[in-house]
Every structure is written in structure tokens, then in C-alpha cells.
Amino acid sequence: MSKLWSGRFAKSGAKLLDEFNASLPFDQKLYEEDIKGSIAHSAMLAKQGILTQDEADAIAKGLLDIKGEIEAGSFVFDIAHEDIHMAVETRLIELIGDAGKRLHTARSRNDQVAVDFRQYVQKHNRILVDCLESLMDVLLKISKEHTTTLLPGMTHLQHAQPINFAFHLLAYVAMFKRDIERFESSYTRHNVLPLGCAALAGTPHNIDREMVAHALGFDSVSVNCLDTVSDRDFALEILFNISTLMMHISRFAEELILWSSYEFKFVTLSDEYSTGSSIMPQKKNPDVPELLRGKTGRVNGNLIGLLTVLKGLPLAYNKDMQEDKEGVFDSVETAFMSINILKEAVRTMSINGEKMRQACEVGHLSATDLADYLVQKCNIPFREAHFITGRAVAHAEHLNVDLSHLSVEELQKVDARIGEDVLPYLSLENSMNARTSQGGTATASTCKQIELFEAWMHARK
Numbered sequence: 001m002s003k004l005w006s007g008r009f010a011k012s013g014a015k016l017l018d019e020f021n022a023s024l025p026f027d028q029k030l031y032e033e034d035i036k037g038s039i040a041h042s043a044m045l046a047k048q049g050i051l052t053q054d055e056a057d058a059i060a061k062g063l064l065d066i067k068g069e070i071e072a073g074s075f076v077f078d079i080a081h082e083d084i085h086m087a088v089e090t091r092l093i094e095l096i097g098d099a100g101k102r103l104h105t106a107r108s109r110n111d112q113v114a115v116d117f118r119q120y121v122q123k124h125n126r127i128l129v130d131c132l133e134s135l136m137d138v139l140l141k142i143s144k145e146h147t148t149t150l151l152p153g154m155t156h157l158q159h160a161q162p163i164n165f166a167f168h169l170l171a172y173v174a175m176f177k178r179d180i181e182r183f184e185s186s187y188t189r190h191n192v193l194p195l196g197c198a199a200l201a202g203t204p205h206n207i208d209r210e211m212v213a214h215a216l217g218f219d220s221v222s223v224n225c226l227d228t229v230s231d232r233d234f235a236l237e238i239l240f241n242i243s244t245l246m247m248h249i250s251r252f253a254e255e256l257i258l259w260s261s262y263e264f265k266f267v268t269l270s271d272e273y274s275t276g277s278s279i280m281p282q283k284k285n286p287d288v289p290e291l292l293r294g295k296t297g298r299v300n301g302n303l304i305g306l307l308t309v310l311k312g313l314p315l316a317y318n319k320d321m322q323e324d325k326e327g328v329f330d331s332v333e334t335a336f337m338s339i340n341i342l343k344e345a346v347r348t349m350s351i352n353g354e355k356m357r358q359a360c361e362v363g364h365l366s367a368t369d370l371a372d373y374l375v376q377k378c379n380i381p382f383r384e385a386h387f388i389t390g391r392a393v394a395h396a397e398h399l400n401v402d403l404s405h406l407s408v409e410e411l412q413k414v415d416a417r418i419g420e421d422v423l424p425y426l427s428l429e430n431s432m433n434a435r436t437s438q439g440g441t442a443t444a445s446t447c448k449q450i451e452l453f454e455a456w457m458h459a460r461k
């Protein structure tokens with residue numbers, strides 16, 4: 001079969017070349033974007049008098065028929081066509097004849113692939129935002145039920161201060177909110193039409209790029225054609241945004257793995273989202289969060305892969321750039337699945353508030369509160385209060401009890417200035433509720449955070 005570009009060639013290419021050169025096995029995913037872009041392009045060509053209206057109508061009809069064939073599974077994807085652009089164009093010419101041969105006027109595959117791929121990325125920026133919103137809904141719903149559920153806040157994975165479970169979940173809500181903002185800001189920055197740049201330098205045909213931008217939902221038209229056909233920043237940004245999102249998901253996953261272990265038992269993942277072992281009958285494994293953590297490595301690879309592909313390329317299009325797509329498809333699909341399964345795993349897990357509370361009773365979580373008491377009630381400088389509290393902790397360890405269970409008499413052995421009024425400071429609830437500063441863990445402050453996140457979500461609807 002002769003290729004659309006075969007005019008200057010005396011011999012046809014080797015089969016091995018076809019296999020090596022083709023992107024059709026993966027870029028067929030872009031068929032819809034390709035067809036939309038071509039319909040907008042031909043409508044513009046007709047309005048500009050470059051095609052007749054009849055030709056543009058025949059093209060649009062032919063393209064929609066091709067879309068139907070692809071969706072029905074009857075379209076024959078032949079690797080010899082190289083990519084989705086030429087596969088569709090070849091079929092169009094088969095279906096409608098000469099009018100089909102006029103479609104590629106004032107266009108090149110370089111701006112065509114750019115507009116197809118950008119439409120795909122823009123569509124998925126939005127889809128991922130929608131998924132993240134529903135994940136945030138689930139987290140906010142659980143948060144509302146747990147603003148008084150104590151659990152140990154940690155640093156260095158060591159018990160630090162008592163916090164509440166909602167406060168902990170809201171940390172992830174804050175991350176996912178920033179992820180949404182990142183996808184949206186990338187969307188806005190890159191909502192620019194590449195089509196009409198042709199191979200690299202523009203076209204002598206009197207085209208109307210604004211019309212095409214409008215038809216395809218872009219806000220504006222790119223400024224410099226040489227940049228436009230070389231630019232894959234939009235792809236890099238979705239990869240980076242997904243890497244950051246997956247890093248957040250992975251941290252959450254790591255906590256779910258820890259929390260569902262026997263050592264913690266803070267949560268139990270539902271059977272629906274847990275797996276068994278082929279040899280150890282008793283096991284219930286957290287495969288879902290483990291895979292979420294593992295997939296983060298893959299998406300990071302995709303980001304570094306594309307950065308590396310692009311880093312040494314001279315302007316403008318180079319075939320290296322065909323390597324831009326698979327990693328993006330993979331990251332997008334991975335992120336999509338990851339958000340959805342995380343949402344379900346979290347929605348269906350049970351939360352063991354009793355275990356969380358018990359965990360607060362070891363590790364002297366109210367130590368900072370004793371130091372704060374010494375500062376506030378005894379007017380002792382914080383550094384000295386810190387030292388005294390350290391000795392109280394050592395004394396508690398010696399007696400093998402938690403600091404929060406030391407009697408006033410025992411505390412007074414450490415420092416005689418400590419009075420009866422110290423006891424409320426040592427209670428875990430009071431410790432958590434004392435942190436009323438903006439963004440702090442006190443239940444009142446946590447509720448305020450829920451309100452702020454909900455207002456943000458509400459304003460978007």
C-alpha cells in the first residue's frame with residue numbers, strides 16, 4: 001500500500017520500519033480528538049473559501065462515519081498507516097474520494113498531533129479534577145464524624161501530640177485541594193490552540209485560527225508557530241501534577257498500611273478492598289494502598305522520561321516527540337484509577353477510635369502541655385519548663401506510667417511549683433482542644449477547617 005507521503009520515494013519502506021516508526025498502536029486513543037480537530041479545520045477552510053461548503057460537509061460526514069466505524073470496532077487499524085492522523089485521512093479518502101484529499105490543506109501532522117494531544121490532556125485535566133472533588137467529598141464526610149476522635153499526632157513516626165482524626169484527614173484534603181488547583185492552573189495556561197501552525201512556520205493560506213479555537217473550546221490562539229509545534233509543556237505539566245498528586249496519595253497509602261497493621265489497628269480495610277495470601281490463610285493484605293504507593297514510582301518515571309526526551313531537541317518537531325504519548329496516557333489512567341480506588345477504600349474502611357485513643361495513652365503526648373502549664377501558670381521560661389518536663393517524663397518512665405497518669409504528688413517531686421491545677425493540662429482531650437490557634441487541631445479549629453474546605457468546594461459547584 002502506498003503511504004500518503006510516498007511521492008518522493010522509489011521503494012516502499014521495510015516492514016520492520018513500519019513497526020518501529022508507527023504510533024498507531026497507542027495514538028489510536030486520540031481518534032476522537034483527531035476527528036474533532038479535522039471537522040473544525042475543514043469547517044474553517046470552507047468559511048474561508050479554501051474548500052467548498054459541499055466538500056467540508058462531505059469531510060465532516062465521512063469523519064463521523066469513521067468515528068462510528070472505530071467505535072463499532074469495524075475500523076481496520078493498519079500499522080502501515082503509521083499514526084491515527086494518517087489512518088483516519090486514508091480512510092476518509094477511501095470513503096469520500098477527492099474532497100478527502102483537500103482536508104490536509106494548511107495543516108501538517110505537526111500541528112495536528114499537537115492539537116489532538118492537547119485536547120486529550122485538557123479533557124483529562126478536567127476529569128481528574130472531578131475525581132479529586134469526589135475524593136474530597138468522602139474525606140470531608142468522614143472528617144465531620146471524627147472531630148473529637150483522638151489519635152496520636154506524630155513526627156519522626158514517634159508519638160508527638162494528641163490530635164483528632166478529622167484534623168489528620170484534613171491534611172490530605174488540603175493536599176488534594178492544591179492538586180485540583182494545579183490541574184486547573186495548567187488547564188488555563190495551556191488552553192491555547194496549536195492548529196494552524198502547519199509544519200513549523202505557519203501557512204500562506206488565509207486561515208482563521210480564532211474560529212478553530214472557538215470550535216474546539218480553546219481560549220486563544222498560540223502566538224509563535226515554531227514554539228507551538230515543539231511545545232509539550234502541557235504534557236509535562238499534567239505529568240508533574242500527577243506525580244505530585246500520586247506522591248500525596250502514596251503518603252496516605254503508607255499511613256493506611258501502617259494503620260491497618262496489627263501494631264496500630266487504627267483502621268480495618270473492608271474485605272472488598274483487601275486481598276488474601278496464597279499460603280497464609282489468616283492474612284488480609286493491604287494490596288490497594290501498596291499498589292497506590294508502588295504506582296507512584298511509575299508515574300514519576302513517566303515525568304522524567306518525557307523531560308529527558310525533550311531536553312536536547314532542536315526546534316521544531318522531531319520524531320522523538322512521538323515518545324510523548326504513552327507515558328501521559330499511562331499516568332493519566334493510573335491517576336484516574338488510583339483516585340477512584342483510594343476513595344472507595346477509604347469510604348468503606350472502618351475506623352477504630354478506641355485503638356487510636358489507647359495509642360494516645362503511651363508516649364507522654366501531653367508533655368508539651370505540661371511545659372506550657374509551667375510557662376503560663378508558674379511564669380517559668382519555656383526552655384527551663386522544657387527541661388523540667390523532660391525530668392517529669394523520665395520520672396513517669398521510671399514509674400512505668402504515662403505522663404498523663406502521674407499524680408500531682410509525683411509531679412511535685414520533680415518540681416515543687418507544680419500545683420493541683422496542672423491536672424486538666426495533662427488530659428489528652430484538653431491537650432488537643434488547647435490548640436485553638438488558626439489551623440490548629442482543637443475540635444473547634446478543626447470544624448472551622450471543615451467549613452473552609454466545604455465553602456471552597458461549594459463555590460466551585
Ligand code: ARG
Pocket residue numbers: 023027082083109110113317319321322323
Ligand atoms: N505520529 C506522530 C507523533 O506522534 C505525528 C507527527 C508526525 N510528524 C512528522 N513530521 N513525522 O508525533
